[in-house]
Amino acid sequence: MHIPLEQETGENSRLYYNGRRLRRFSPLTPRIVSITETFEPERKRVEAFIASVFSTNYKAVIKQHYPTLMSIRDGGDTILGALGFRRADKDRLFLEQYLDAPVEVEMSRVLGAEIRRDGIIEIGNLASRGAGAAIFLIPALMAYLKQQGFRHVAFTATADLYDYFRAIGVGPVIVAAADQKQLPDGGASWGSYYDTSPHVIAGDVRFAADRLRRFLGVRLLRADMAVFSRLHHDIGSG
Template sequence: MSQLLCSTANILGAIGHQDIKLRLSRRSDADRRLRTDMEQCVSRHFSNVYDAQITQFMPLLLGLEMQGEIVAVVGLRTADDEPLFLQQYLDAPIERLISAASTLAASTSDIIEVGNLVSTSPGMARLLIVALTHYLYCSEFKWVAFTGTPLLLNSFSRLTLSPVVLADADPIRLRDGASQWGSYYATKPKVMGGYIPEGYRQLQLSDVFARVSYTPLYLSVMVAEEANRDCA
């Protein structure tokens, strides 16, 4: 069953020898400093790049922290928990469109939406995508859905990842309008779907996890859960 893993102090992993930590923040977390830092990173990026005013954030934020500074963030929303933001762009339930585009079965419990992806550099964006792929694979999600700009899609292609196009992200479909998004929609973003097991396999084959020295700290949670199931 798909379920996001956690670990002590919301530190999910580490990358390389640059003191880069993978951190997770929930809306309900007592550590408001971490949540505020991540939200400010997102809003600052969208303001600087698109002149957008972002005030709503995804339920969970995953970020890279280097020497105490947040350098990349991505938001997470599970399809089982609440309606996906990107469903507004679609003519049919996302699981149906994914199944049609990929010929693989998909259910809402298999799908997680990512968004609010920002970084201080393209390199940090790629590191976050690597860590995100590993994390979602270990959490047993099958499909990731997101709205991607050409720049974001370039980060995926640099990592040999190939998500499929599901639809155009047409701002006219937004219930609350697009005024707060500035020039974001001028980039012609697309709604995309990616098969997580295949993305994980590609990164393994390319030895990316080893090359960036990615150390996940949530694997002990997986081992404990498997032991509990064995004893049940």
């Protein structure tokens, strides 16, 4: 299975998955993965999808969206799942409200190695209508972040999502509890979200991407390299 990954910059790539293995987790057949930053119509659609899912699931009101959004859509252009992410060296992270020190300090402590802030990406607002959309989103994001040279991710995850990450073998590590009392409104705008026992978790991008490549056959190739790879395969099979 291969799915185009489109970016506003025009630096398009192609994601490859092992379709047989994916069917164990999801019946979905996404047709495109999209990364959106400033393109207004598409960004508004993805923001509305995320807000709708959080409202339905938790009665939460999403007041702020991430600067970069990733979404997956089917052949009818229906959004199946989405998430947001941001660079830690560009801004204070939302999840740092839960921490006693900057994220790189806390991650260095739990991971036992010096972690650079400019290599960290915060992921958030993971939204899905179900049916296993996350099994496409998370591998796509890990492959993309590895290609871009980022080293670590930090994420506020529910207990179920943490267990899911462990199950697919990406090695999440708990950094701290996500205490709603640390938020300006005490978590009131998040509805029942904090009933899910969320924690700040961290992970190694290269480890996760390599694990998912072995587990699900996930690869990300630039469009020109994807064409070369297909041609090479066809010639070798002829």
